[in-house]
Amino acid sequence: MTEKTPVRIAFVDDDEHLLSSHRRNFARLRPQWGAVYFNDPITARDAIAADPSIGAAVLDIHMPGMSGLELAAELRTVRHDLLIVILTGYADLQSALLAVNELGVFRFYPKPTNLQTILEGLETEIEARQGQAEDTLPTDFLDLFELGVIAVDADLSILHMNAQAAELMRGSSLVHSGSQGRLIIEPVPEGLESFLNPPAKMAPRKHQSYAIERDGEKLSVLIRRVPKKTDGKSTFMVILVDPAQQKPPAIDDLMDLFGLTRSEAKLTQKLAEGLALDQAAELVGISHSSARTYLKTIFSKTGVNRQPQLMKTVLSSIPSLR
Incomplete structure (x- = not known):
């Protein structure tokens, strides 16, 4: 112009x-x-x-x-x-x-x-x-997003950080910035290194959630992999969530974040509210058999294998901006 x-x-x-x-x-x-x-x-x-x-x-x-x-x-x-x-x-x-x-x-x-x-x-x-x-x-x-959001590379070097993340890190003993600008998470979540830098024969996972706790302080951490097209390297979005303040996200958010179908997202939302599978199935309007089938697919898409892990993953996902 x-x-x-x-x-x-x-x-x-x-x-x-x-x-x-x-x-x-x-x-x-x-x-x-x-x-x-x-x-x-x-x-x-x-x-x-x-x-x-x-x-x-x-x-x-x-x-x-x-x-x-x-x-x-x-x-x-x-x-x-x-x-x-x-x-x-x-x-x-x-x-x-x-x-x-x-x-x-x-x-x-x-x-x-x-x-x-x-x-x-x-x-x-x-x-x-x-x-x-x-x-x-x-x-x-x-800064447009409500949660603490940090962009990092595979070495956890901080590329960008929003104001909410900076504020959270100032008051948290679980996450902070190291002397060389690296994101430090303590205690280090089990499997974090293999998620960031998977072995050559292992397909990279798209996302992984962790529940961090020490001395009564709790923090949910959701990490999303974003492959770069130019050099094949990945960057990561680290989303920090206080689980005490988090509610189950909207159905559309679950569909966007994890690639769920609408029926899968409805079931996931009910499970995240603490309902048993048969109760969730009844509210969603599907049979218990169908719910078990959906649950296997939901586990695969969210990267978990048990319902308590699913609840942690969902409750540490991104809240609606609507």
Whole structure:
């Protein structure tokens, strides 16, 4: 963008009510800017790719036909200069890290986020680019999440940390930052090293949860693996949760986080509330036999083999941002 180029924003969302709200408020908030609106991601892809005057795109992550991440990936191949913002109603930190690191997404906001907040972020970046500022990936997207979130490499060297994680570490004896910027977890969870750096013949696990306890202090730690496409190395999202303050996450969160089907997520949610399998099956509306079959699949997807482990894993997962 140059100073003589007018700012035009594309909004892509299958929610017509949200698009209507943007139409009503955009002109008032940024009368000097222009905007186009799409409720179909495929139509939006073709239009944005063909129109270099569109300098930024605000994309919903969950849309029929093509997700916001898929749309961002396709747009990035033809529009390297495009500012992309992703909106999501789901607490999916793995997608957030992928969006920032692999797709060059500028911001990743929970849905709903005030339109003024989105436009202020875009305006700051546009002004920086017009001033020939160095284009760098944002790190403050992590502050949008309610829990302590730390991005680390396989050596546990801290890459990014949000404000909530920094605050938690200041008051915890279980996690802290070492002298060389490494994340220290004490006591060291059993199997942590093999999860971060699996043996050559072992397939890497996507996620692993740990319950850390010492001298009455407790902390749940969920670690998600995010493979990098360029060099094959992985980064990790470490999510820190106080189990005393955590409630079972929403069904959609369980589907996003662990790849569960809706029926599996419903059953998992009930089990996380402390119900026996037969009670959970009755509430979900399935037979006890079907529940046992579902449970085997749930164990496989969540990386556990017992119901108490499942409860710990679920209760240390990410709460809803809705």
